[in-house]
Amino acid sequence: MPGRSIRIARIAGIPVGVSPWWLLIVALLTWVLGAEYFPQEVPGVSPLAAYALGLASVLLLFASILAHELGHALVARAHGIAVEEIDLWLLGGVAKMSGEAKDPGVELRYALAGPAVSAVVTACFALLDVLLPEQSTATGMALIRYELLINGLILGFNLIPAFPLDGGRVLRALLWSRTGRIERATELAASVGRLCGFALIALGVLALFSAYALDGIWFALIGYFIVTAARQEMLGVEVRTAFGGVSAGEIMSRPAIVIPAGEDAQHALRDYFSRFRYSSFPVVDESDRVLGLLTMQRLESLPARALEEMKLTELIDRDPALLTGPETDVTALLSRPAFRRVGRAVVVDERSAPLGLVSVTDIERALRAQRVRASAS
Ligand SMILES: [Zn+2]
Numbered sequence: 001m002p003g004r005s006i007r008i009a010r011i012a013g014i015p016v017g018v019s020p021w022w023l024l025i026v027a028l029l030t031w032v033l034g035a036e037y038f039p040q041e042v043p044g045v046s047p048l049a050a051y052a053l054g055l056a057s058v059l060l061l062f063a064s065i066l067a068h069e070l071g072h073a074l075v076a077r078a079h080g081i082a083v084e085e086i087d088l089w090l091l092g093g094v095a096k097m098s099g100e101a102k103d104p105g106v107e108l109r110y111a112l113a114g115p116a117v118s119a120v121v122t123a124c125f126a127l128l129d130v131l132l133p134e135q136s137t138a139t140g141m142a143l144i145r146y147e148l149l150i151n152g153l154i155l156g157f158n159l160i161p162a163f164p165l166d167g168g169r170v171l172r173a174l175l176w177s178r179t180g181r182i183e184r185a186t187e188l189a190a191s192v193g194r195l196c197g198f199a200l201i202a203l204g205v206l207a208l209f210s211a212y213a214l215d216g217i218w219f220a221l222i223g224y225f226i227v228t229a230a231r232q233e234m235l236g237v238e239v240r241t242a243f244g245g246v247s248a249g250e251i252m253s254r255p256a257i258v259i260p261a262g263e264d265a266q267h268a269l270r271d272y273f274s275r276f277r278y279s280s281f282p283v284v285d286e287s288d289r290v291l292g293l294l295t296m297q298r299l300e301s302l303p304a305r306a307l308e309e310m311k312l313t314e315l316i317d318r319d320p321a322l323l324t325g326p327e328t329d330v331t332a333l334l335s336r337p338a339f340r341r342v343g344r345a346v347v348v349d350e351r352s353a354p355l356g357l358v359s360v361t362d363i364e365r366a367l368r369a370q371r372v373r374a375s376a377s
Helices: 020-041 047-078 104-131 138-158 166-179 182-208 213-243 265-273 296-300 304-309 330-334 337-342 360-376
Strands: 006-011 014-018 082-089 092-098 280-284 290-295 344-348 354-359
Touching: 014 020, 014 047, 020 047, 020 138, 047 082, 047 092, 047 104, 047 138, 104 138, 104 166, 166 182, 182 213, 213 330, 213 360, 265 280, 265 296, 265 304, 280 354, 290 296, 290 344, 330 337, 330 360, 337 344, 354 360
Parallel strands: 014 082
Antiparallel strands: 006 014, 082 092, 280 290, 344 354
16 A cells, blocks of 8 residues: 555554554544444434444454454464564555465465454454343444454455455465465466456446445455555566576676765765765775665755764664675565665675675666566577
Protein backbone atom coordinates (compact mmCIF):
# COMPACT_ATOMS: atom_id res chain seq x y z
CA MET A 1 0.00 0.00 0.00
CA PRO A 2 1.24 3.50 -0.72
CA GLY A 3 2.38 5.84 2.02
CA ARG A 4 4.74 5.39 4.94
CA SER A 5 3.40 3.61 7.96
CA ILE A 6 3.21 5.18 11.38
CA ARG A 7 4.75 3.22 14.27
CA ILE A 8 2.18 2.60 17.00
CA ALA A 9 3.55 -0.19 19.17
CA ARG A 10 6.16 -2.88 19.65
CA ILE A 11 4.94 -6.39 20.42
CA ALA A 12 7.33 -9.27 21.19
CA GLY A 13 10.10 -7.06 19.82
CA ILE A 14 8.30 -6.56 16.49
CA PRO A 15 7.43 -2.98 15.51
CA VAL A 16 3.78 -2.51 14.58
CA GLY A 17 2.86 0.26 12.14
CA VAL A 18 -0.33 1.56 10.59
CA SER A 19 -0.84 3.08 7.17
CA PRO A 20 -2.25 6.62 7.17
CA TRP A 21 -5.22 5.08 5.36
CA TRP A 22 -5.88 3.12 8.52
CA LEU A 23 -7.07 6.26 10.34
CA LEU A 24 -9.49 6.94 7.50
CA ILE A 25 -10.82 3.38 7.65
CA VAL A 26 -11.23 3.60 11.44
CA ALA A 27 -13.27 6.77 11.02
CA LEU A 28 -15.35 5.36 8.15
CA LEU A 29 -16.14 2.05 9.88
CA THR A 30 -16.91 3.80 13.18
CA TRP A 31 -19.31 6.05 11.34
CA VAL A 32 -21.08 3.19 9.51
CA LEU A 33 -21.38 1.14 12.71
CA GLY A 34 -22.45 4.11 14.85
CA ALA A 35 -24.97 5.50 12.38
CA GLU A 36 -26.51 2.23 11.15
CA TYR A 37 -25.51 -1.06 12.72
CA PHE A 38 -25.80 -0.29 16.46
CA PRO A 39 -28.98 1.86 16.31
CA GLN A 40 -30.58 -1.05 14.39
CA GLU A 41 -29.34 -3.85 16.67
CA VAL A 42 -29.74 -2.03 20.00
CA PRO A 43 -33.10 -0.28 20.03
CA GLY A 44 -33.08 2.96 21.98
CA VAL A 45 -29.29 3.33 22.11
CA SER A 46 -28.10 6.95 22.35
CA PRO A 47 -26.13 8.27 19.35
CA LEU A 48 -23.06 8.88 21.51
CA ALA A 49 -23.13 5.32 22.85
CA ALA A 50 -23.68 3.95 19.33
CA TYR A 51 -20.56 5.71 18.01
CA ALA A 52 -18.53 4.68 21.06
CA LEU A 53 -19.61 1.09 20.43
CA GLY A 54 -18.68 1.53 16.79
CA LEU A 55 -15.19 2.69 17.70
CA ALA A 56 -14.76 -0.15 20.21
CA SER A 57 -15.81 -2.67 17.53
CA VAL A 58 -13.33 -1.28 15.01
CA LEU A 59 -10.47 -1.34 17.52
CA LEU A 60 -11.36 -4.94 18.41
CA LEU A 61 -11.38 -5.76 14.69
CA PHE A 62 -7.88 -4.36 14.26
CA ALA A 63 -6.73 -6.24 17.37
CA SER A 64 -7.99 -9.42 15.65
CA ILE A 65 -6.06 -8.58 12.47
CA LEU A 66 -2.96 -7.88 14.55
CA ALA A 67 -3.34 -11.25 16.31
CA HIS A 68 -3.59 -12.93 12.89
CA GLU A 69 -0.36 -11.26 11.68
CA LEU A 70 1.42 -12.03 14.97
CA GLY A 71 0.52 -15.68 14.35
CA HIS A 72 2.44 -15.54 11.05
CA ALA A 73 5.30 -13.52 12.51
CA LEU A 74 5.94 -15.73 15.52
CA VAL A 75 5.95 -18.92 13.44
CA ALA A 76 8.33 -17.27 10.95
CA ARG A 77 10.65 -16.24 13.75
CA ALA A 78 10.57 -19.71 15.28
CA HIS A 79 11.94 -20.95 11.94
CA GLY A 80 14.71 -18.40 11.84
CA ILE A 81 13.11 -15.91 9.43
CA ALA A 82 13.54 -12.37 10.78
CA VAL A 83 10.39 -10.26 11.02
CA GLU A 84 11.02 -6.65 10.12
CA GLU A 85 7.65 -5.21 11.10
CA ILE A 86 3.89 -5.69 11.01
CA ASP A 87 1.92 -3.20 8.96
CA LEU A 88 -1.82 -2.73 9.38
CA TRP A 89 -3.44 -1.16 6.37
CA LEU A 90 -6.63 -0.73 4.40
CA LEU A 91 -7.93 -4.30 4.21
CA GLY A 92 -5.90 -6.15 6.79
CA GLY A 93 -2.29 -6.54 7.72
CA VAL A 94 1.07 -7.65 6.40
CA ALA A 95 3.92 -9.16 8.36
CA LYS A 96 7.09 -8.11 6.55
CA MET A 97 9.73 -10.81 6.52
CA SER A 98 13.32 -10.55 5.49
CA GLY A 99 13.88 -13.80 3.70
CA GLU A 100 11.72 -16.72 2.67
CA ALA A 101 10.83 -20.11 4.05
CA LYS A 102 13.54 -22.65 3.39
CA ASP A 103 11.27 -25.60 2.65
CA PRO A 104 7.59 -26.25 1.84
CA GLY A 105 6.90 -27.52 5.37
CA VAL A 106 7.96 -24.20 6.93
CA GLU A 107 5.97 -22.27 4.29
CA LEU A 108 2.87 -24.35 5.04
CA ARG A 109 3.13 -23.79 8.81
CA TYR A 110 3.78 -20.09 8.28
CA ALA A 111 0.80 -19.74 5.92
CA LEU A 112 -1.59 -21.57 8.25
CA ALA A 113 -0.51 -19.78 11.45
CA GLY A 114 -2.50 -16.60 10.72
CA PRO A 115 -5.76 -18.33 9.72
CA ALA A 116 -5.35 -20.63 12.76
CA VAL A 117 -5.33 -17.58 15.06
CA SER A 118 -8.35 -16.12 13.21
CA ALA A 119 -10.15 -19.45 13.56
CA VAL A 120 -9.53 -19.45 17.33
CA VAL A 121 -10.71 -15.83 17.64
CA THR A 122 -13.82 -16.61 15.56
CA ALA A 123 -14.52 -19.68 17.70
CA CYS A 124 -14.21 -17.61 20.89
CA PHE A 125 -16.79 -15.08 19.66
CA ALA A 126 -19.06 -17.93 18.48
CA LEU A 127 -18.80 -19.50 21.94
CA LEU A 128 -19.64 -16.19 23.61
CA ASP A 129 -22.58 -15.80 21.25
CA VAL A 130 -23.94 -19.24 22.24
CA LEU A 131 -23.11 -19.10 25.96
CA LEU A 132 -24.37 -15.62 26.82
CA PRO A 133 -27.96 -15.88 28.01
CA GLU A 134 -30.58 -14.33 25.75
CA GLN A 135 -31.64 -11.85 28.42
CA SER A 136 -28.12 -10.34 28.64
CA THR A 137 -27.70 -6.90 27.15
CA ALA A 138 -28.47 -6.32 23.49
CA THR A 139 -25.35 -4.11 23.37
CA GLY A 140 -22.97 -6.96 24.22
CA MET A 141 -24.69 -9.29 21.79
CA ALA A 142 -24.51 -6.78 18.93
CA LEU A 143 -20.80 -6.27 19.54
CA ILE A 144 -20.06 -9.99 19.74
CA ARG A 145 -22.07 -10.78 16.60
CA TYR A 146 -20.24 -8.10 14.64
CA GLU A 147 -16.82 -9.44 15.70
CA LEU A 148 -17.96 -12.99 14.94
CA LEU A 149 -19.03 -12.00 11.44
CA ILE A 150 -15.97 -9.91 10.64
CA ASN A 151 -13.47 -12.48 11.97
CA GLY A 152 -15.24 -15.17 9.97
CA LEU A 153 -14.84 -12.94 6.90
CA ILE A 154 -11.13 -12.37 7.59
CA LEU A 155 -10.68 -16.13 7.92
CA GLY A 156 -12.60 -16.84 4.70
CA PHE A 157 -10.91 -14.06 2.73
CA ASN A 158 -7.41 -15.18 3.69
CA LEU A 159 -8.13 -18.77 2.74
CA ILE A 160 -8.97 -17.84 -0.89
CA PRO A 161 -6.27 -19.73 -2.84
CA ALA A 162 -4.98 -16.50 -4.39
CA PHE A 163 -1.25 -16.05 -3.82
CA PRO A 164 0.02 -14.01 -1.91
CA LEU A 165 -3.02 -14.49 0.38
CA ASP A 166 -2.60 -17.24 2.99
CA GLY A 167 -4.67 -19.73 1.00
CA GLY A 168 -2.43 -19.07 -2.02
CA ARG A 169 0.65 -19.65 0.14
CA VAL A 170 -0.79 -22.99 1.20
CA LEU A 171 -1.28 -23.79 -2.49
CA ARG A 172 2.29 -22.73 -3.26
CA ALA A 173 3.68 -24.87 -0.42
CA LEU A 174 1.81 -27.90 -1.78
CA LEU A 175 2.99 -27.25 -5.36
CA TRP A 176 6.48 -26.65 -4.05
CA SER A 177 6.63 -29.97 -2.21
CA ARG A 178 5.29 -31.69 -5.35
CA THR A 179 7.60 -30.10 -7.93
CA GLY A 180 10.55 -29.39 -5.64
CA ARG A 181 10.95 -26.01 -7.33
CA ILE A 182 9.88 -22.86 -5.51
CA GLU A 183 10.09 -20.61 -8.61
CA ARG A 184 7.74 -22.81 -10.61
CA ALA A 185 5.39 -23.17 -7.63
CA THR A 186 5.34 -19.39 -7.10
CA GLU A 187 4.61 -18.78 -10.78
CA LEU A 188 1.72 -21.25 -10.77
CA ALA A 189 0.29 -19.97 -7.47
CA ALA A 190 0.59 -16.36 -8.65
CA SER A 191 -1.24 -17.23 -11.91
CA VAL A 192 -4.07 -18.80 -9.92
CA GLY A 193 -4.01 -15.72 -7.68
CA ARG A 194 -4.29 -13.42 -10.67
CA LEU A 195 -7.26 -15.38 -12.02
CA CYS A 196 -9.00 -15.18 -8.63
CA GLY A 197 -8.26 -11.44 -8.54
CA PHE A 198 -9.76 -10.85 -11.99
CA ALA A 199 -12.78 -12.99 -11.05
CA LEU A 200 -13.34 -10.83 -7.94
CA ILE A 201 -13.06 -7.63 -10.00
CA ALA A 202 -15.59 -9.00 -12.51
CA LEU A 203 -17.94 -10.00 -9.68
CA GLY A 204 -17.54 -6.56 -8.15
CA VAL A 205 -18.33 -4.79 -11.41
CA LEU A 206 -21.41 -6.99 -11.92
CA ALA A 207 -22.56 -6.24 -8.37
CA LEU A 208 -22.39 -2.51 -9.14
CA PHE A 209 -25.49 -3.01 -11.29
CA SER A 210 -27.37 -4.86 -8.57
CA ALA A 211 -28.68 -4.11 -5.10
CA TYR A 212 -25.21 -4.94 -3.72
CA ALA A 213 -23.32 -2.04 -5.27
CA LEU A 214 -21.41 -1.24 -2.05
CA ASP A 215 -20.23 -4.84 -1.62
CA GLY A 216 -19.24 -4.73 -5.28
CA ILE A 217 -16.76 -1.94 -4.60
CA TRP A 218 -15.09 -4.01 -1.88
CA PHE A 219 -14.91 -7.06 -4.13
CA ALA A 220 -13.32 -5.06 -6.93
CA LEU A 221 -10.86 -3.43 -4.51
CA ILE A 222 -9.78 -6.77 -3.06
CA GLY A 223 -9.52 -8.22 -6.56
CA TYR A 224 -7.33 -5.34 -7.65
CA PHE A 225 -5.11 -5.81 -4.60
CA ILE A 226 -4.67 -9.51 -5.37
CA VAL A 227 -3.86 -8.90 -9.05
CA THR A 228 -1.22 -6.28 -8.15
CA ALA A 229 0.33 -8.39 -5.41
CA ALA A 230 0.45 -11.45 -7.68
CA ARG A 231 2.24 -9.41 -10.35
CA GLN A 232 4.83 -8.27 -7.81
CA GLU A 233 5.43 -11.84 -6.71
CA MET A 234 5.97 -12.87 -10.34
CA LEU A 235 8.47 -10.05 -10.75
CA GLY A 236 10.21 -11.29 -7.61
CA VAL A 237 10.52 -14.72 -9.22
CA GLU A 238 11.99 -13.14 -12.35
CA VAL A 239 14.59 -11.33 -10.26
CA ARG A 240 15.45 -14.47 -8.29
CA THR A 241 15.74 -16.53 -11.48
CA ALA A 242 17.84 -13.86 -13.20
CA PHE A 243 20.16 -13.28 -10.24
CA GLY A 244 20.44 -16.77 -8.78
CA GLY A 245 24.21 -17.13 -8.48
CA VAL A 246 25.01 -13.53 -9.50
CA SER A 247 27.21 -11.78 -6.92
CA ALA A 248 27.27 -8.16 -5.80
CA GLY A 249 30.82 -7.82 -7.15
CA GLU A 250 29.64 -8.68 -10.67
CA ILE A 251 27.08 -5.90 -10.99
CA MET A 252 28.46 -3.17 -8.70
CA SER A 253 29.28 0.33 -9.98
CA ARG A 254 33.00 1.14 -9.73
CA PRO A 255 34.85 2.90 -8.38
CA ALA A 256 33.04 3.91 -5.20
CA ILE A 257 33.21 7.66 -4.69
CA VAL A 258 33.89 8.08 -0.99
CA ILE A 259 33.86 11.02 1.42
CA PRO A 260 36.70 11.31 3.98
CA ALA A 261 35.32 11.34 7.53
CA GLY A 262 37.14 14.63 8.21
CA GLU A 263 34.87 16.62 5.84
CA ASP A 264 31.99 18.64 7.23
CA ALA A 265 28.42 18.36 6.04
CA GLN A 266 28.51 21.67 4.09
CA HIS A 267 31.46 20.50 2.00
CA ALA A 268 29.97 17.05 1.55
CA LEU A 269 26.88 18.69 0.06
CA ARG A 270 28.84 20.96 -2.26
CA ASP A 271 31.65 18.61 -3.32
CA TYR A 272 29.76 15.33 -3.52
CA PHE A 273 25.98 15.51 -3.43
CA SER A 274 25.82 18.44 -5.89
CA ARG A 275 28.51 17.08 -8.22
CA PHE A 276 27.72 13.39 -8.52
CA ARG A 277 24.39 11.82 -9.30
CA TYR A 278 24.30 9.63 -6.18
CA SER A 279 21.98 10.08 -3.23
CA SER A 280 24.34 8.47 -0.73
CA PHE A 281 28.10 8.06 -0.27
CA PRO A 282 30.32 5.78 1.80
CA VAL A 283 32.29 7.68 4.45
CA VAL A 284 35.84 6.39 5.11
CA ASP A 285 38.40 6.92 7.90
CA GLU A 286 42.11 7.83 7.34
CA SER A 287 43.04 4.22 6.57
CA ASP A 288 40.34 3.98 3.88
CA ARG A 289 37.99 1.79 5.90
CA VAL A 290 34.25 2.33 5.34
CA LEU A 291 32.53 3.64 8.48
CA GLY A 292 29.02 3.85 7.08
CA LEU A 293 26.76 5.54 4.52
CA LEU A 294 25.88 9.22 4.43
CA THR A 295 22.49 9.71 2.78
CA MET A 296 20.86 12.78 1.27
CA GLN A 297 17.76 11.95 3.31
CA ARG A 298 19.73 12.33 6.55
CA LEU A 299 21.14 15.71 5.47
CA GLU A 300 17.71 16.92 4.41
CA SER A 301 16.30 16.08 7.82
CA LEU A 302 18.73 18.44 9.57
CA PRO A 303 18.14 22.09 10.50
CA ALA A 304 20.46 24.44 8.55
CA ARG A 305 22.54 25.24 11.64
CA ALA A 306 23.31 21.59 12.30
CA LEU A 307 24.93 21.29 8.87
CA GLU A 308 27.76 23.51 10.09
CA GLU A 309 28.08 22.07 13.55
CA MET A 310 27.80 18.33 13.15
CA LYS A 311 30.60 16.00 12.09
CA LEU A 312 30.02 13.46 9.32
CA THR A 313 30.75 10.65 11.77
CA GLU A 314 27.67 11.73 13.72
CA LEU A 315 25.47 11.68 10.61
CA ILE A 316 26.29 8.40 8.92
CA ASP A 317 24.16 5.27 8.93
CA ARG A 318 26.41 2.63 10.53
CA ASP A 319 24.13 -0.35 9.97
CA PRO A 320 26.62 -3.18 9.21
CA ALA A 321 24.05 -4.72 6.85
CA LEU A 322 24.79 -1.82 4.46
CA LEU A 323 28.27 -3.26 3.89
CA THR A 324 28.67 -6.42 1.88
CA GLY A 325 31.40 -8.63 0.47
CA PRO A 326 31.76 -8.89 -3.34
CA GLU A 327 30.72 -12.56 -3.24
CA THR A 328 27.28 -11.89 -1.64
CA ASP A 329 24.40 -13.16 -3.77
CA VAL A 330 22.29 -10.35 -5.21
CA THR A 331 19.05 -12.09 -4.19
CA ALA A 332 20.31 -12.26 -0.60
CA LEU A 333 21.14 -8.55 -0.75
CA LEU A 334 17.66 -7.74 -2.04
CA SER A 335 16.05 -9.45 0.91
CA ARG A 336 18.03 -7.39 3.44
CA PRO A 337 15.71 -4.82 5.12
CA ALA A 338 18.62 -2.35 5.39
CA PHE A 339 19.23 -2.55 1.64
CA ARG A 340 15.58 -2.05 0.86
CA ARG A 341 15.47 0.92 3.22
CA VAL A 342 18.47 2.78 1.78
CA GLY A 343 18.35 1.28 -1.74
CA ARG A 344 22.14 0.91 -1.80
CA ALA A 345 25.01 -1.04 -0.24
CA VAL A 346 28.79 -0.60 -0.21
CA VAL A 347 30.81 -3.52 -1.52
CA VAL A 348 33.96 -3.83 0.62
CA ASP A 349 36.98 -6.13 0.75
CA GLU A 350 37.99 -8.12 3.83
CA ARG A 351 39.58 -5.10 5.51
CA SER A 352 36.49 -2.91 4.88
CA ALA A 353 38.08 -0.89 2.05
CA PRO A 354 35.47 0.19 -0.54
CA LEU A 355 35.37 -1.68 -3.88
CA GLY A 356 32.15 -0.34 -5.36
CA LEU A 357 28.47 0.33 -4.80
CA VAL A 358 25.40 -1.77 -5.56
CA SER A 359 22.12 0.05 -5.86
CA VAL A 360 18.58 -0.84 -6.84
CA THR A 361 19.33 0.97 -10.12
CA ASP A 362 22.33 -1.32 -10.77
CA ILE A 363 20.12 -4.34 -10.23
CA GLU A 364 17.40 -2.99 -12.52
CA ARG A 365 19.97 -2.24 -15.23
CA ALA A 366 21.44 -5.74 -14.98
CA LEU A 367 17.93 -7.21 -15.16
CA ARG A 368 17.17 -5.22 -18.33
CA ALA A 369 20.47 -6.29 -19.90
CA GLN A 370 19.58 -9.89 -19.07
CA ARG A 371 16.18 -9.50 -20.78
CA VAL A 372 17.78 -8.09 -23.94
CA ARG A 373 20.29 -10.96 -23.96
CA ALA A 374 17.48 -13.48 -23.47
CA SER A 375 15.40 -12.10 -26.36
CA ALA A 376 18.47 -11.97 -28.66
CA SER A 377 19.42 -15.58 -28.10
ZN1 LIG B 1 -2.53 -14.05 6.91
